Amino acid sequence: xxxxxxxxxxxxxxxxxxxxxxxxxxxxxxxxxxxxxxxxxxxxxxxxxxxxxxxxxxxxxxxxxxxxxxxxxxxxxxxxxxxxxxxxxxxxxxxxxxxxxxxxxxxxxxxxxxxxxxxxxxxxxxxxxxxxxxxxxxxxxxxxxxxxxxxxxxxxxxxxxxxxxxxxxxxxxxxxxxxxxxxxxxxxxxxxxxxxxxxxxxxxxxxxxxxxxxxxxxxxxxxxxxxxxxxxxxxxxxxxxxxxxxxxxxxxxxxxxxxxxxxxxxxxxxxxxxxxxxxxxxxxxxxxxxxxxxxxxxxxxxxxxxxxxxxxxxxxxxxxxxxxxxxxxxxxxxxxxxxxxxxxxxxxxxxxxxxxxxxxxxxxxxxxxxxxxxxxxxxxxxxxxxxxxxxxxxxxxxxxxxxxxxxxxxxxxxxxxxxxxxxxxxxxxxxxxxxxxxxxxxxxxxxxxxxxxxxxxxxxxxxxxxxxxxxxxxxxxxxxxxxxxxxxxxxxxxxxxxxxxxxxxxxxxxxxxxxxxxxxxxxxxxxxxxxxxxxxxxxxxxxxxxxxxx
Amino acid sequence: xxxxxxxxxxxxxxxxxxxxxxxxxxxxxxxxxxxxxxxxxxxxxxxxxxxxxxxxxxxxxxxxxxxxxxxxxxxxxxxxxxxxxxxxxxxxxxxxxxxxxxxxxxxxxxxxxxxxxxxxxxxxxxxxxxxxxxxxxxxxxxxxxxxxxxxxxxxxxxxxxxxxxxxxxxxxxxxxxxxxxxxxxxxxxxxxxxxxxxxxxxxxxxxxxxxxxxxxxxxxxxxxxxxxxxxxxxxxxxxxxxxxxxxxxxxxxxxxxxxxxxxxxxxxxxxxxxxxxxxxxxxxxxxxxxxxxxxxxxxxxxxxxxxxxxxxxxxxxxxxxxxxxxxxxxxxxxxxxxxxxxxxxxxxxxxxxxxxxxxxxxxxxxxxxxxxxxxxxxxxxxxxxxxxxxxxx
Ligand code: HEM
Numbered sequence: 001x002x003x004x005x006x007x008x009x010x011x012x013x014x015x016x017x018x019x020x021x022x023x024x025x026x027x028x029x030x031x032x033x034x035x036x037x038x039x040x041x042x043x044x045x046x047x048x049x050x051x052x053x054x055x056x057x058x059x060x061x062x063x064x065x066x067x068x069x070x071x072x073x074x075x076x077x078x079x080x081x082x083x084x085x086x087x088x089x090x091x092x093x094x095x096x097x098x099x100x101x102x103x104x105x106x107x108x109x110x111x112x113x114x115x116x117x118x119x120x121x122x123x124x125x126x127x128x129x130x131x132x133x134x135x136x137x138x139x140x141x142x143x144x145x146x147x148x149x150x151x152x153x154x155x156x157x158x159x160x161x162x163x164x165x166x167x168x169x170x171x172x173x174x175x176x177x178x179x180x181x182x183x184x185x186x187x188x189x190x191x192x193x194x195x196x197x198x199x200x201x202x203x204x205x206x207x208x209x210x211x212x213x214x215x216x217x218x219x220x221x222x223x224x225x226x227x228x229x230x231x232x233x234x235x236x237x238x239x240x241x242x243x244x245x246x247x248x249x250x251x252x253x254x255x256x257x258x259x260x261x262x263x264x265x266x267x268x269x270x271x272x273x274x275x276x277x278x279x280x281x282x283x284x285x286x287x288x289x290x291x292x293x294x295x296x297x298x299x300x301x302x303x304x305x306x307x308x309x310x311x312x313x314x315x316x317x318x319x320x321x322x323x324x325x326x327x328x329x330x331x332x333x334x335x336x337x338x339x340x341x342x343x344x345x346x347x348x349x350x351x352x353x354x355x356x357x358x359x360x361x362x363x364x365x366x367x368x369x370x371x372x373x374x375x376x377x378x379x380x381x382x383x384x385x386x387x388x389x390x391x392x393x394x395x396x397x398x399x400x401x402x403x404x405x406x407x408x409x410x411x412x413x414x415x416x417x418x419x420x421x422x423x424x425x426x427x428x429x430x431x432x433x434x435x436x437x438x439x440x441x442x443x444x445x446x447x448x449x450x451x452x453x454x455x456x457x458x459x460x461x462x463x464x465x466x467x468x469x470x471x472x473x474x475x476x477x478x479x480x481x482x483x484x485x486x487x488x489x490x491x492x493x494x495x496x497x498x499x500x501x502x503x504x505x506x507x508x509x510x511x512x513x514x515x516x517x518x519x520x521x522x523x524x525x526x527x528x529x530x531x532x533x534x535x536x537x538x539x540x541x542x543x544x545x546x547x548x549x550x
Numbered sequence: 551x552x553x554x555x556x557x558x559x560x561x562x563x564x565x566x567x568x569x570x571x572x573x574x575x576x577x578x579x580x581x582x583x584x585x586x587x588x589x590x591x592x593x594x595x596x597x598x599x600x601x602x603x604x605x606x607x608x609x610x611x612x613x614x615x616x617x618x619x620x621x622x623x624x625x626x627x628x629x630x631x632x633x634x635x636x637x638x639x640x641x642x643x644x645x646x647x648x649x650x651x652x653x654x655x656x657x658x659x660x661x662x663x664x665x666x667x668x669x670x671x672x673x674x675x676x677x678x679x680x681x682x683x684x685x686x687x688x689x690x691x692x693x694x695x696x697x698x699x700x701x702x703x704x705x706x707x708x709x710x711x712x713x714x715x716x717x718x719x720x721x722x723x724x725x726x727x728x729x730x731x732x733x734x735x736x737x738x739x740x741x742x743x744x745x746x747x748x749x750x751x752x753x754x755x756x757x758x759x760x761x762x763x764x765x766x767x768x769x770x771x772x773x774x775x776x777x778x779x780x781x782x783x784x785x786x787x788x789x790x791x792x793x794x795x796x797x798x799x800x801x802x803x804x805x806x807x808x809x810x811x812x813x814x815x816x817x818x819x820x821x822x823x824x825x826x827x828x829x830x831x832x833x834x835x836x837x838x839x840x841x842x843x844x845x846x847x848x849x850x851x852x853x854x855x856x857x858x859x860x861x862x863x864x865x866x867x868x869x870x871x872x873x874x875x876x877x878x879x880x881x882x883x884x885x886x887x888x889x890x891x892x893x894x895x896x897x898x899x900x901x902x903x904x905x906x907x908x909x910x911x912x913x914x915x916x917x918x919x920x921x922x923x924x925x926x927x928x929x930x931x932x933x934x935x936x937x938x939x940x941x942x943x
Contacts, residue, residue: 039905069902076895083885083932090882106762107799123883244878280674291677326680327876338878463878471880475867482859511855514648514848537844 008162013149015049018042021158023165035535036168038508043149062134062141071135078131082122085114089121136230139223147220154213159203161494161506169494169506170513171520175530176502185503188527189495196519198493205497211490216510218485225478232470243335243464250346250371251455254302254313259462260335264302264316270342270456271296295339297324297458301332324460334464341459347409351450352431354385354418357443363420365450370409382421385447389415394432402430418445491516493523503530553617554675560610561631565665567603568638571596572658575651579837593651597642600654604642607635618675621688623695625676630668630929632692634661636699640853644703648849652841655834656706663738670745686872693864694890698925700857701897705922707850708915710838714846715912718832724912725831731919732830733819740815741807748773756785762798769803773810777802847911850918851904858897865890889928896921 003011010021017030018041025031030042047063050056061067085107091099103111103120118125166172177185186207190200193209200209235241245259249267257263273294302316322330330337347370354363364379368387376386394413395405402413413432420427422444430438431447491509498504509516513534520532551559574596578589611632614622622628641657644650709731716724755771759779769779778792779802796802826833869890870880881887900917903909909917 065902065906069899072895072899072902076892076899079888079892079895082883083888087883090884108797111799275677277677280672280676292679293677295680327684327686329875329878336878338876340877461878468874468880475870479859479863479867482862486855486859512848512852514845514852 013044015044020153023161035170040146040150041153043153047145062138063145068138071138075131081119143220143223159201159208160206166494166504166506169508170535171507171532173505173530173532177528179528182501185527192523192526207495209493212488213490215488215490218481221481222478225474225481229474232467232474235467241466245462247460248457250457262304266300267458268298270458295326336463338461340461343457345454346457348453348455350452352447353450355448357446370412384419386417387414388417416447420445553613557610557613560606564603564607567599568658568662571600575654604638620678623691626671627668627673631665633695634664636696637661640699640703652838653706656709666742681876684872690868690872697857697861697864700853702922703853704850704918707846708918711846711915713834714838718835728831729829736819737811737815740818741811744810744814755789757782771803776806776809885932889932893924896924
């Protein structure tokens with residue numbers, strides 16, 4: 001494209017609105033403005049310049065702030081839909097069908113519709129992720145589109161600007177100095193503005209005082225941070241980039257840690273503590289009698305030596321002893337192990353006695369490890385008990401056959417075969433908790449329940465996430481950019497001493513005009529400058545009165 | 551006097567200081583015509599009293615912190631009062647930058663409403679469950695609340711802007727919505743009034759009902775039950791039977807409270823209209839007549855600029871760090887989290903809209919009010935109705 005040549009002789013890139021050298025308005029639009037549109041200092045923005053090819057059109061679409069804001073608002077509204085009812089991943093149900101049922105049972109037809117529309121898993125849906133993707137593209141395109149020309153034009157600023165540029169600034173002043181010798185004025189301004197920590201440059205009869213130019217980079221830095229963050233999130237879709245496993249481990253057990261190859265964990269103890277306070281009003285209203293104070297698993301972390309056989313827990317190297325508590329995960333080698341859940345008083349072992357029904361005479365006792373029962377327990381010569389069947393979590397009979405709901409010993413039941421000197425062929429008895437034994441025939445011996453030992457079980461989560469550092473970097477970059485753009489503003493004051501001895505001043509800031517005016521008040525008084533006016537504040541007089549402006 | 555009593559008294563002092571501050575500032579504006587210097591004095595006194603109130607409330611906050619052993623932001627009462635305090639703090643911050651007293655005329659009454667609202671909830675110190683025992687959590691909640699309070703100042707500025715700019719004598723959509731917002735403030739007063747009334751009467755009605763898991767449960771209403779829980783059975787004699795029974799996924803007790811608040815608020819509003827015979831916006835209009843609208847608009851924008859980074863840090867960054875420490879996942883799409891994200895996106899949209907022309911002044915004032923509505927929604931509705939990890943009650 002051809003360049004735009006300004007009267008001053010400077011060649012500007014096509015699409016420039018304000019000459020990069022002297023500041024003369026170049027376009028008809030800019031010439032007609034009372035106050036120049038100083039966005040991006042009038043430099044050529046690609047999206048405002050080209051609109052021919054399909055690439056231009058796509059570029060322009062994504063760089064538009066209107067489109068950007070629309071995407072933000074659509075994401076915002078879409079996100080809110082996911083909060084009407086709980087999301088699927090928060091529902092405690094094993095199968096998909098149960099989850100579907102959950103919505104219908106709890107929230108009626110509306111819940112069913114919610115599930116069927118996929119709103120129950122909104123944040124993982126393809127369309128939500130595409131929305132976030134579009135937002136990311138928009139941020140990248142818009143930033144490149146404006147950031148580069150803005151950077152160039154701010155870098156090449158001239159001190160001297162044309163009158164037409166200065167008079168079209170929002171804040172202008174024109175007139176003789178109010179007091180003293182005009183030849184000293186520029187020195188006075190330079191002195192005061194330097195005190196106010198502006199960088200002052202001079203060029204003959206012109207002066208430019210500038211402060212905090214870096215603040216203009218704020219939005220671009222924060223957008224960069226967002227993109228880094230979103231990139232980090234994207235990596236998480238690649239399998240292997242993060243470990244997310246769970247394990248149940250009983251007190252006294254040593255187990256291989258899922259997702260953490262070569263490591264073993266021993267659970268020494270699980271501790272649950274509660275507060276012993278008087279129930280508060282809130283507790284009473286919610287029917288909560290005790291409030292938990294601490295969940296803790298005292299563990300030992302082991303590593304298997306090089307070349308050891310998988311599953312060999314005999315030779316392990318102790319790596320770390322730790323008390324895992326909520327908010328205090330065990331951290332090692334990039335992995336973190338969290339206290340997530342617990343089960344109290346799981347049955348560990350049961351002790352039975354083999355007794356004669358008639359005489360009550362005991363032939364001995366046996367203790368059954370409920371997670372690892374033996375096939376038979378020998379009590380003496382010709383006396384033993386065999387376990388024919390074991391149902392760790394007995395849930396009733398189905399077609400006359402006992403069932404177990406899970407592998408956990410929540411409700412153990414057994415089919416015993418009792419072999420005694422009296423009955424060498426054995427007697428069979430089905431024993432479960434809280435029910436009379438069921439016998440095949442009329443037995444002479446029975447298994448009497450003596451006692452049960454219990455232990456606690458810790459529910460732990462094992463996580464490793466290599467994308468976290470990327471997210472941290474993104475977050476920090478975002479915050480730095482945000483702070484730069486929000487807490488500093490770019491202020492400029494242009495001054496020129498005209499031929500007739502009067503002064504022409506103009507000032508601009510990208511935001512916080514109030515702060516700029518405060519600076520100007522100081523320098524106006526110090527250097528006896530003509531009073532400035534704010535060209536956008538029409539009825540200056542009436543607006544300024546009242547008790548609120550001091 | 552024990553520490554917790556000192557703490558309560560300091561809160562009480564703060565509460566009355568805010569009321570007095572409001573009156574003084576209002577007085578300074580009313581008196582402006584004749585005796586300018588006296589008005590000046592009233593205004594200064596108003597600010598001084600507000601500062602005293604703020605310090606007293608800070609004292610409440612610190613003493614309660616020491617007494618409880620954890621930051622007093624862990625239940626509805628504590629969080630809402632703290633929010634009121636931060637709101638006053640944010641107002642004072644903006645006041646010392648811009649010297650616009652009139653904002654106090656909106657900011658202080660909102661703080662008063664917040665504190666009154668808060669004291670309707672159980673005020674005793676509650677011990678913390680393990681997941682809440684975290685410095686990151688304290689940092690998260692406090693920073694997020696400060697951020698929200700600063701953001702809320704843009705709504706305060708927006709309200710002042712609209713009270714001045716919207717002609718109260720001219721029928722318009724804007725006037726309708728403005729009055730609607732003011733009416734909602736009256737409804738909060740209505741909530742306080744009905745709660746106090748029935749509490750003084752010692753009203754109690756016990757019910758059993760069947761919850762959504764099909765289990766029998768008990769519930770005590772402290773207001774006459776307008777709505778009954780699923781398959782309810784009244785256990786107390788001589789109290790009102792519910793008018794309607796609701797399905798199990800709606801909490802009829804909370805709905806009853808909401809409806810009672812609206813009834814009381816509406817009665818109060820009608821009573822006011824009957825006596826004063828003016829819309830509230832018309833009554834308040836003269837008080838804000840003197841403000842510089844351009845300046846108020848800029849304050850609105852500036853408070854979003856100042857508050858947005860603080861909010862981001864508190865509500866998103868610290869929240870993620872805490873969630874990572876506590877659960878091993880920095881984000882869980884919990885309703886409260888999602889609504890913090892929504893708030894954040896909304897103010898991002900606000901900032902970008904300011905970039906294009908035309909989204910200043912009125913439009914921006916309305917946006918600021920919508921933003922405030924989202925913050926309140928997150929505080930009240932998400933906490934009380936959509937139960938999640940963060941739910942206090
Ligand atoms: C949630 C996502 C986003 C966040 C948090 C964000 C944040 C910001 C912030 C804080 C500013 C500074 C505003 C001010 O100082 O008034 C800004 C400026 C800007 N943003 Fe974004 N932004 C987001 C998305 C977008 C998108 C999608 C676009 C696409 C059009 C965009 C385009 C811009 C532009 C053009 C600026 C002005 C740059 C300048 O003044 O030099 N942003 N952004």
